[in-house]
Amino acid sequence: xxxxxxxxxxxxxxxxxxxxxxxxxxxxxxxxxxxxxxxxxxxxxxxxxxxxxxxxxxxxxxxxxxxxxxxxxxxxxxxxxxxxxxxxxxxxxxxxxxxxxxxxxxxxxxxxxx
Amino acid sequence: xxxxxxxxxxxxxxxxxxxxxxxxxxxxxxxxxxxxxxxxxxxxxxxxxxxxxxxxxxxxxxxxxxxxxxxxxxxxxxxxxxxxxxxxxxxxxxxxxxxxxxxxxxxxxxxx
Numbered sequence: 001x002x003x004x005x006x007x008x009x010x011x012x013x014x015x016x017x018x019x020x021x022x023x024x025x026x027x028x029x030x031x032x033x034x035x036x037x038x039x040x041x042x043x044x045x046x047x048x049x050x051x052x053x054x055x056x057x058x059x060x061x062x063x064x065x066x067x068x069x070x071x072x073x074x075x076x077x078x079x080x081x082x083x084x085x086x087x088x089x090x091x092x093x094x095x096x097x098x099x100x101x102x103x104x105x106x107x108x109x110x111x112x113x114x
Numbered sequence: 115x116x117x118x119x120x121x122x123x124x125x126x127x128x129x130x131x132x133x134x135x136x137x138x139x140x141x142x143x144x145x146x147x148x149x150x151x152x153x154x155x156x157x158x159x160x161x162x163x164x165x166x167x168x169x170x171x172x173x174x175x176x177x178x179x180x181x182x183x184x185x186x187x188x189x190x191x192x193x194x195x196x197x198x199x200x201x202x203x204x205x206x207x208x209x210x211x212x213x214x215x216x217x218x219x220x221x222x223x224x225x226x
Contacts (some may be wrong), residue, residue, distance in 0.1 A: 042118070042202070042216035043158075057196055058213075098166055099145040101206070103214060105157040 003027065004106035006091050013078065013085060013112045014032050021076045021109045023091035032074035033092040036060060043090065049074055050096065056103065078111065118204065118205050121216035128225050131194040133190040135220050136202030140184070147179055147186045148204040151197075152219065158202055193224045 002024045013019045016041055023032065031050045035043040045058030049068040063082025074093075078085045088110050092103040117140040118221055127133045135149075146165055150158035152206040164170045164186065170177045176189040186205075198217040 001115065035147060040122070040217045043214075043215075045213065048213075099206075100163070101146070102148065102160060102163055105150075108157045111144075 004063040004093055004104060006089075006106040006109050009107070009108060011109055013111060014114050016080045018077055018079050019111070020092075021078070021089055023074045023076065023106060024072055024107075025070060025091075025093045027093060027104070028071070028095075029093035029104075030071070030096050031094045031101070032059075032068070033078045033093065033094075034064070034066065034074070036089060037088040037108075043053060046076065046085050046089075069078070085111055088113060116205075116215050118203055118215045118217040120201075120203050120220045122218060123221040124223045125220055126145060126225060127193050129163075129195060131193050133193045133197065133222055134199050135187045135190075135203075135222065137188075137205075137217055138184055139186070139202040139203075139205045139215070141205070141215075142181075142184060144184075144205045146206045147177070148214070149175075149177060149186075149188045149204075150204060151198045152202055152203040153181045154199075155211070161201075190222075193222075193225045195224045198222055198224045 007022045033048045034046040047066040065077045074104035090108045091106040094103045119138045124140045152158045164177040164179045174191045178187045200221045202219045203217040204214045206214045
């Protein structure tokens with residue numbers, strides 16, 4: 001059963017704590033992305049990776065970190081430096097196909113601050 | 115600043131009517147255009163992609179692209195209450211980049 005999985009579905013963070021959101025895909029996609037969605041706003045790109053062991057900052061990378069040690073996995077860590085982490089976090093993946101590259105999304109993780 | 119603009123809505127249409135959703139974009143070099151549907155509390159789901167000027171039809175959905183006017187639209191024929199969702203427009207492909215720029219979405223309500 002191919003797809004993108006994200007865990008957990010809900011995550012609670014305490015003050016000063018780092019938390020890690022999981023994203024796994026078995027679609028053999030090359031590229032993976034992390035977005036943040038806040039109410040009334042469009043999706044904003046946090047980090048992306050086009051190939052294993054390589055990743056780039058998106059538009060709002062401050063307070064976040066990622067790794068890409070395996071093609072299937074792209075975990076996102078929300079560090080204590082991210083002062084407003086409450087949001088819906090979406091992972092996406094795509095096969096690089098030029099202008100026809102299409103992104104598909106996982107089910108998302110909702111992060112809440114205690 | 116590259117932008118994608120959508121009317122936030124809500125756009126209310128009666129069941130069985132045609133819903134017309136619009137999106138404008140600022141970067142004339144954009145090459146790829148996508149419509150995603152997002153139900154409340156869920157992740158976006160791809161509905162349509164379009165790359166060249168004109169219309170592209172898939173079932174009840176038609177995407178329309180006009181690069182000269184920097185305008186892309188989504189028509190939903192025979193709208194159903196199950197079509198009630200937020201529709202996100204995404205644009206990419208400018209200057210060889212794969213990065214998507216998303217609009218804030220239009221909320222559609224189909225009234226039974």
